[in-house]
Amino acid sequence: MASNPLDNKSAAWSALFSEPVSELVQRYTGSVGFDKRLWKADIAGSLAHAEMLAAQGIIPADDQRAIERGLAQIGAEIEAGTFDWKLELEDVHLNIEARLTQLVGDAGKRLHTGRSRNDQVATDVRLWLRDELDVIAELLAQLQRALIDLAARHTETILPGFTHLQVAQPVSFAHHLLAYVEMFARDAERIADVRRRTNRLPLGAAALAGTSYALDRERVARTLGMVDADGRACVCQNSIDAVSDRDFAIEFCAAASLAMIHVSRLSEELVLWMSQSFGFIELADRFCTGSSIMPQKKNPDVPELARGKTGRVAGHLMGLLMLMKGQPLAYNKDNQEDKEPLFDSVDTLEDTLRIFCEMVAGIAVKPEAMEQAARKGYATATDLADYLVRKGLPFRDAHEAVAHAVKAAIAQGKDLSELTLAELQRLHPAITDDIFGILTLQGSLAARDLVGGTAPAQVRLQIARHRARLGAG
Numbered sequence: 092m093a094s095n096p097l098d099n100k101s102a103a104w105s106a107l108f109s110e111p112v113s114e115l116v117q118r119y120t121g122s123v124g125f126d127k128r129l130w131k132a133d134i135a136g137s138l139a140h141a142e143m144l145a146a147q148g149i150i151p152a153d154d155q156r157a158i159e160r161g162l163a164q165i166g167a168e169i170e171a172g173t174f175d176w177k178l179e180l181e182d183v184h185l186n187i188e189a190r191l192t193q194l195v196g197d198a199g200k201r202l203h204t205g206r207s208r209n210d211q212v213a214t215d216v217r218l219w220l221r222d223e224l225d226v227i228a229e230l231l232a233q234l235q236r237a238l239i240d241l242a243a244r245h246t247e248t249i250l251p252g253f254t255h256l257q258v259a260q261p262v263s264f265a266h267h268l269l270a271y272v273e274m275f276a277r278d279a280e281r282i283a284d285v286r287r288r289t290n291r292l293p294l295g296a297a298a299l300a301g302t303s304y305a306l307d308r309e310r311v312a313r314t315l316g317m318v319d320a321d322g323r324a325c326v327c328q329n330s331i332d333a334v335s336d337r338d339f340a341i342e343f344c345a346a347a348s349l350a351m352i353h354v355s356r357l358s359e360e361l362v363l364w365m366s367q368s369f370g371f372i373e374l375a376d377r378f379c380t381g382s383s384i385m386p387q388k389k390n391p392d393v394p395e396l397a398r399g400k401t402g403r404v405a406g407h408l409m410g411l412l413m414l415m416k417g418q419p420l421a422y423n424k425d426n427q428e429d430k431e432p433l434f435d436s437v438d439t440l441e442d443t444l445r446i447f448c449e450m451v452a453g454i455a456v457k458p459e460a461m462e463q464a465a466r467k468g469y470a471t472a473t474d475l476a477d478y479l480v481r482k483g484l485p486f487r488d489a490h491e492a493v494a495h496a497v498k499a500a501i502a503q504g505k506d507l508s509e510l511t512l513a514e515l516q517r518l519h520p521a522i523t524d525d526i527f528g529i530l531t532l533q534g535s536l537a538a539r540d541l542v543g544g545t546a547p548a549q550v551r552l553q554i555a556r557h558r559a560r561l562g563a564g
């Protein structure tokens with residue numbers, strides 16, 4: 092078999108080098124420990140490249156067939172766990188190429204024609220991320236469906252709506268949940284947007300300047316599914332930019348950070364709602380843990396950890412921004428550091444979304460506790476003010492009058508709805524006994540019957556809209 096220059100890469104890169112890299116440098120510069128995760132994308136990119144090289148008459152058809160055969164075997168070896176990853180071969184790309192040449196000889200050595208690891212790695216990361224973005228989009232849709240299903244059962248369930256964590260106005264539990272659906276819908280839009288800019292082909296940029304071979308870049312793009320909504324091939328249009336920027340990964344980490352921030356807010360509310368002080372919900376036991384010392388404890392570990400992991404993903408965003416800051420064009424080895432934060436952001440977001448889909452579906456709601464809490468904070472004071480406005484008072488005067496009513500009610504330890512008609516009429520003579528329908532929590536909800544409001548009729552419309560938008564899962 093032909094000699095394989097990659098076999099003795101540990102000795103020297105090429106004839107130019109007179110000594111091998113030290114073991115420490117090998118460990119320091121090697122990335123195979125983590126970038127082997129890109130193997131499927133690496134093989135897909137190589138297959139598309141080889142197919143195009145043969146179609147363009149740059150390599151013989153026999154070589155293309157040998158490359159396909161060799162890469163198929165390598166894929167099988169990796170999947171079976173028998174592939175021998177070598178640190179001295181630095182990264183996933185050189186490991187696969189060396190094994191290919193071992194398997195198919197000179198054909199393997201021809202694969203790298205018109206290609207550099209610089210455009211190769213940029214392509215691999217984009218292909219890998221694109222597929223993960225599809226997984227994340229589906230998980231975001233599932234989480235929205237889980238929230239909507241729970242909301243559909245609680246359009247009439249009263250929840251105290253808070254501002255400053257103080258009872259403000261009653262809302263329905265469904266309305267509150269649908270606020271998160273809006274957030275996760277925007278997260279899904281951002282992921283779709285990132286996908287458009289990720290799904291573009293760097294191959295053909297070679298090291299940085301393009302290549303002198305007559306490559307058909309659009310053919311490779313089409314083979315790899317790098318096409319726009321109209322089926323047109325998406326090819327990076329500047330070779331220097333193609334190998335050097337990782338803005339698509341940074342954008343993803345920004346979108347992932349926002350999605351995690353939304354998860355963290357929901358997490359915080361689940362933790363509060365589950366505490367004895369609120370007692371609004373129960374999480375299923377499989378999402379909680381006990382205490383090693385306090386036998387009475389059931390701790391909401393999953394939402395707490397999700398809240399904590401949000402910091403980790405936001406940290407990766409900062410890491411990638413700093414990685415790119417000030418790098419001169421074009422490729423620099425710095426970029427090898429993009430992978431671990433990117434991989435960990437994807438893993439963390441996917442795991443979090445997956446577990447939240449299940450956890451949300453298993454939430455047990457305690458409507459009486461929610462309604463009880465809503466009664467405590469004079470949550471219908473705004474409704475009384477609005478009523479006085481309809482009777483002709485300017486809003487600011489009504490606001491002041493109701494403040495007096497709340498003060499009187501607090502002094503008597505009563506809710507506004509428990510004041511007598513005579514007491515209320517002292518506020519304003521125009522008040523009649525239709526006021527009592529208005530001061531109920533249900534009346535307060537029903538009154539907010541405009542787009543985006545908490546009236547059950549409006550919330551049911553929103554649920555229908557979201558369901559039509561998301562389709563069946």
Ligand code: ARG
Pocket residue numbers: 122126182208209212422424426427428
């Ligand atoms: N392992 C490298 C990376 O992840 C591959 C590209 C290396 N290119 C180079 N010229 N050293 O970025």
